[in-house]
Amino acid sequence: MALVRSNALLIDFTRCIGCKECVVACLVEHGLGDDAEAVTGLSSRALTALTERDGVYVRQLCRHCLTPSCVSVCPVEAFTKTPEGPVVYDASRCMGCRYCMQACPFGIPKYEWDKPVPAVVKCDFCAARQAAGKPTACTEACPEEATVFGPRDELLAEAHRRLAEEPGRYYQHVYGESEAGGTAILFLSPVAFEDLGFRSVAGEPLPALTAAALEKIPGILSIGGAVLAGIWWITQRRDEVARAERAEEAAAHEEEDHNARS
Amino acid sequence: MLGRDGFRLPLWRGIFYLLLAIGLPLVVLRYTQGLGAVTNLTDEFPWGLWIGFDLLCGVGLAAGGFTVTAAVYIFNLKRFHPIIRPTVLTAFLGYLLVIMALLVDLGRPWNIWHPIIMWNPRSVMFEVGWCVMLYTTVLALELSGMVFERVGWKRAVSIQKAATIPLVLAGVLLSTLHQSSLGALYLIVPNKLHPLWYSPALPWIFWTSAIAAGLAMVIVESRLSSRAFGRPVEMHLLKDIARALLVALGVFAVLRTYDLVHRGVIAEVFRPSYESGMFALEFALGVLLPFVLLLSPRTRTDIRRLYPAALLAVSGFLVNRLNVSVTGLERSSGTDYVPAFSEIAISLFLVALGFGAFGLMVRYFRVYPEAAARSAAAPRAPAKPSRALAPSAGRPA
Numbered sequence: 001m002a003l004v005r006s007n008a009l010l011i012d013f014t015r016c017i018g019c020k021e022c023v024v025a026c027l028v029e030h031g032l033g034d035d036a037e038a039v040t041g042l043s044s045r046a047l048t049a050l051t052e053r054d055g056v057y058v059r060q061l062c063r064h065c066l067t068p069s070c071v072s073v074c075p076v077e078a079f080t081k082t083p084e085g086p087v088v089y090d091a092s093r094c095m096g097c098r099y100c101m102q103a104c105p106f107g108i109p110k111y112e113w114d115k116p117v118p119a120v121v122k123c124d125f126c127a128a129r130q131a132a133g134k135p136t137a138c139t140e141a142c143p144e145e146a147t148v149f150g151p152r153d154e155l156l157a158e159a160h161r162r163l164a165e166e167p168g169r170y171y172q173h174v175y176g177e178s179e180a181g182g183t184a185i186l187f188l189s190p191v192a193f194e195d196l197g198f199r200s201v202a203g204e205p206l207p208a209l210t211a212a213a214l215e216k217i218p219g220i221l222s223i224g225g226a227v228l229a230g231i232w233w234i235t236q237r238r239d240e241v242a243r244a245e246r247a248e249e250a251a252a253h254e255e256e257d258h259n260a261r262s
Numbered sequence: 263m264l265g266r267d268g269f270r271l272p273l274w275r276g277i278f279y280l281l282l283a284i285g286l287p288l289v290v291l292r293y294t295q296g297l298g299a300v301t302n303l304t305d306e307f308p309w310g311l312w313i314g315f316d317l318l319c320g321v322g323l324a325a326g327g328f329t330v331t332a333a334v335y336i337f338n339l340k341r342f343h344p345i346i347r348p349t350v351l352t353a354f355l356g357y358l359l360v361i362m363a364l365l366v367d368l369g370r371p372w373n374i375w376h377p378i379i380m381w382n383p384r385s386v387m388f389e390v391g392w393c394v395m396l397y398t399t400v401l402a403l404e405l406s407g408m409v410f411e412r413v414g415w416k417r418a419v420s421i422q423k424a425a426t427i428p429l430v431l432a433g434v435l436l437s438t439l440h441q442s443s444l445g446a447l448y449l450i451v452p453n454k455l456h457p458l459w460y461s462p463a464l465p466w467i468f469w470t471s472a473i474a475a476g477l478a479m480v481i482v483e484s485r486l487s488s489r490a491f492g493r494p495v496e497m498h499l500l501k502d503i504a505r506a507l508l509v510a511l512g513v514f515a516v517l518r519t520y521d522l523v524h525r526g527v528i529a530e531v532f533r534p535s536y537e538s539g540m541f542a543l544e545f546a547l548g549v550l551l552p553f554v555l556l557l558s559p560r561t562r563t564d565i566r567r568l569y570p571a572a573l574l575a576v577s578g579f580l581v582n583r584l585n586v587s588v589t590g591l592e593r594s595s596g597t598d599y600v601p602a603f604s605e606i607a608i609s610l611f612l613v614a615l616g617f618g619a620f621g622l623m624v625r626y627f628r629v630y631p632e633a634a635a636r637s638a639a640a641p642r643a644p645a646k647p648s649r650a651l652a653p654s655a656g657r658p659a
Contacts, residue, residue, distance in 0.1 A: 043305070069450055075388035076373070076380040095376050096369020099387045101308040103450045107595075110305045111369070113298030118369040199453060206450050210386050213446040213465055217389070217439060224435055228336055232427060235338035 006066070007085040007130060008152035009139065010159055012188040013196075014169055015146035016057040020050050025141035029126065044112045047123040048138060056189065058196050059147070061138075062087065062108045062123035063176060063183035065205075070100035070109060072207035078120075085152070085184045086125035094120060105180050105201045125184070152184060159186055181205030278614050285611020288604045292366060300604035304597060311601035314587030316363030316609055318444055319580050320356050322468075325476025326483075327353025327401060328437035335430040342499060345480075347408060347629050352483060354401040355616045355623075360394060362612050386446045393440035400433045408627045441472040448586060456590035457527040458541050463517070464586075470517055474510035475579035477503055478552075481572035485565060491624065495565050504562035504572075511553040511575060518545065540581070540589045548578010 023036040026048045039046040041060065048061040064087045071079040071087060078093040079100065100120060101109045112118035126136035134140075135149035148155065159174045175193045176183040179201040187193070194200060292300045303310050330349040333339045365371040377391040403425070410418040445468030448455055461467065480503055488495045522528045531538055555561045555571040562568060588599055623629055 072382075072384050073387060073450060075382055075385045075391050076376040077382045093373070093376060093380055094370055095373035096371070097387055098308040098369065099385070099447070101305065102454075105451075105453050107306065111297075111308060113296055113301075113303065113305075115296045116294055118296060201453055206452070207384065209449045209452065209462075210446060211384060212462075213443070213449055214384065214386065214389065220439060221435055224438060225431060228332070228431055228434060232336045232338075232431075235336070239338065 005151040005153065006083065006184060007125075007149065008064075008155045008184045008186060009125075009136065009147055009149055010155040010186045010188070011059055011147050012162070013056050013058060013146070014188065014190045015144045016050075016059070017144055017146075018050065018052060018057040019143065021141040021143060022059065022138035022147060023048055023050050025137040026123075029129075029137035030124075042108065042110055042122075044110045044121040047121065053196050054191070056191060056196060060108075061185060062125070063106050063179075063185045064123075064125050065180050066182040066184065067180070067205035067207055069103040069105060069180070069206045072210065073099045073103040075099070082127065084127075084130055086127040086130060088124050088127050089120055089122065091119040103206070105206060106199065152186075155186055159188055162188060178203040278618055281607075281610050281614040284607050285614070288608050289366065289611070291604070292608070297367075297369060300602060300608070302599060302602040302605065304599075306595040306597045307591070307599040309587060310599055311588075311605045311609060312363050312367040314584045315580070316367070316612065317360055318583040318587055320360045320363065321440060321444060322472040322475045322579060322583060323479050323576070324353040324356030324360075325437065325441060325472040326480045327356075327476070328434050329473060329476050330480070331404070331430045332434045335427060336434070344630070345496070345499065347405070348483075348487070349480065350401060350404050351620065351623055351629055352479075354398070354405055355619055357394065357398040357401060358619075359612050359616045361398065362615070363609070364394075366608055366612075386443050386449070389443045390440065390447065393436050393443060397433060397436040397440060400429055400436060404429050404433065408629070412627050438469060442466065442469040444468050445586075451591070454591055454594040455586070456537050456593060457525065458522070458530050458537055459586045459590040461521050461525060463521045467514075467518060467521065470510065470514045471579055471582060474507060474514050475576060477507040477510055478572040478575035478579070481507070481568060482576055485569045485572075491630075493630070497563065497565060500565065500568065501562045504556055504568055507572065507575065508553065508556040508562070511549055511556070515545075515549050515553060518549070537589060537593070540585050544578055544581040544585055548574060548581055552578070 020036040020039075023039050023046070024034050026032075027034050027036065027039070027046070030047060032045055032047075036050075039049050041049050041051065043049075048059060050057055050059050052058070064085055065081075068079065068081050068087045070089075071077075071081050074094075075097065076093045076095055078090050079087055080090070081087050096118060098109075098111060098120070101107075101111060109120045109122045111120060126134075126138075129136060136147075139147050139149040148158075156174065156177060159177075163170050163172055163174070169190065171189050171192050173189075173193065175187040175189070175198060176185050181204060187198075189196060288300055297303060301310060301312075326349045330342060330346060334342050334346055364374060368374060377388055378395075382388050403422070407419055407422040410422060442465035445464035445466075448460065448464055449462065452460055481500055484495055484500060487493060519528075522531065531541060552571045552574040555567070555574070558567075560567060561571055592598055
């Protein structure tokens with residue numbers, strides 16, 4: 001994983017002026033129109049959203065986790081984490097179980113509930129643009145550099161530099177540095193993230209929780225199989241012995257009868 | 263005379279066709295207009311009644327299938343042999359129902375086969391998918407003897423007989439994996455599922471409660487089928503099942519309590535809240551009460567007392583699964599989920615299909631081997647029969 005420097009976004013709420021250019025750029029980039037005012041939150045028609053909360057503009061989008069739950073839970077590998085950073089979704093593999101939506105600790109994936117052929121919808125970190133060497137559409141559109149694009153280690157250092165330089169301006173936490181094992185999207189905020197509706201997510205990568213259960217399968221199969229076969233063999237053997245004893249007894253009786261008669 | 267649909271009573275036949283008449287158009291609506299048209303599912307609440315009831319409860323209630331075959335073939339409790347076919351048939355139909363429910367619930371059901379060629383062994387859902395596929399196949403093979411016998415393929419019958427033990431072994435192992443993996447599905451949502459239900463021990467909790475539910479279902483189904491098919495209740499077998507159920511409920515109660523204490527959330531049980539109320543319903547009414555009732559030998563030997571106790575245990579199981587899949591997730595999702603009428607109607611439609619299929623199977627195949635002559639009377643009501651179980655079945659395999 002360390003071979004490729006994975007990309008990230010640093011989103012600084014203290015710099016955001018609420019112009020919604022990022023939302024417009026995202027809609028246009030993904031062919032979803034250009035009406036940013038209609039976007040009130042993430043949905044199957046909006047991959048990013050900008051909402052105001054107590055005077056702070058809050059941006060929402062997929063966090064592109066370093067160890068993504070959606071990638072781990074998808075039974076058909078419809079999600080993949082690319083080495084460059086984006087977590088991308090392939091609708092042609094998807095069977096629509098929606099475990100990704102259930103498992104995402106940030107509540108990001110949305111669904112096309114109104115379509116007969118539905119797909120999961122979420123930000124793709126402009127994977128196509130990145131492949132062409134370009135930053136994300138939202139980054140390019142931002143006039144205030146509230147969103148910046150770059151290698152994750154550099155942006156993380158930059159975030160901490162800002163926290164140290166202007167401690168009064170920031171709530172002292174980089175959201176995404178360790179949440180769910182770390183995410184590619186890093187946030188800085190003037191107030192506590194909980195007050196902005198951000199969930200407090202533990203630092204452990206969630207896929208480890210299910211991996212622990214799945215690792216037991218070979219043991220259950222081999223030990224369980226051996227124990228069951230053993231019990232079966234014992235009960236069978238007991239039957240056989242009982243049958244043999246009965247047969248012997250019967251033979252003995254017969255012999256006695258025979259002797260008695262002769 | 264018996265109708266071609268397998269029902270004799272006009273009332274039951276009426277209900278059956280009514281459920282079909284309501285359900286079928288709703289299924290059509292679901293496929294043409296999307297899931298949103300017939301469900302109350304949302305982005306915040308992506309799994310509803312079809313997962314909570316049809317899938318989680320359906321699989322759990324089919325647990326009689328692996329416990330009874332293990333009792334007879336592995337633990338050699340031969341006297342339970344007569345109840346194998348109805349129990350395995352119930353489990354098979356239960357799994358077919360689960361598959362049909364998945365075909366309705368999955369957003370792209372035509373891709374349901376994808377896990378066969380697209381592997382993600384790190385996914386619990388991948389394991390669940392494979393368990394459903396393999397165990398349904400095992401159940402079908404276990405039942406195939408009944409079909410070969412009917413069409414008179416003697417060679418096939420003997421081949422099937424020879425494969426019995428490997429099939430039973432595979433069935434027990436697959437069921438163990440499957441029952442526990444349904445609990446493991448929720449291991450990845452520690453931030454979302456309420457602490458009364460989230461536990462690292464979820465796979466164990468699901469497995470033990472499924473065994474108790476499977477045993478309770480054997481009693482419930484025995485009572486229903488005795489009424490529907492005019493057969494006597496085998497109390498000499500059921501009283502042992504009742505004792506096994508007592509043990510299973512006791513083990514489950516201890517495990518569940520220990521888990522709550524161990525995780526330090528036992529105080530949540532006594533703090534008045536929506537969640538603690540639902541927990542009380544699940545645990546006091548569905549586990550402790552039937553346990554206390556079953557302590558009395560009079561309950562275990564009298565079907566009129568045993569039946570309500572078993573019904574309580576089954577209800578407790580249903581509430582538990584719905585608590586894990588719905589109640590426990592509501593607070594963190596910030597929404598209330600109440601299933602839409604169509605979700606309930608489609609669930610009932612699928613259950614009705616199962617009852618209908620059972621009636622037809624009893625009519626055309628020798629489901630009750632010991633009473634072929636009597637069963638000429640055939641089904642009157644669409645009840646799912648299946649009978650007793652062995653005391654040892656509650657033991658971990």
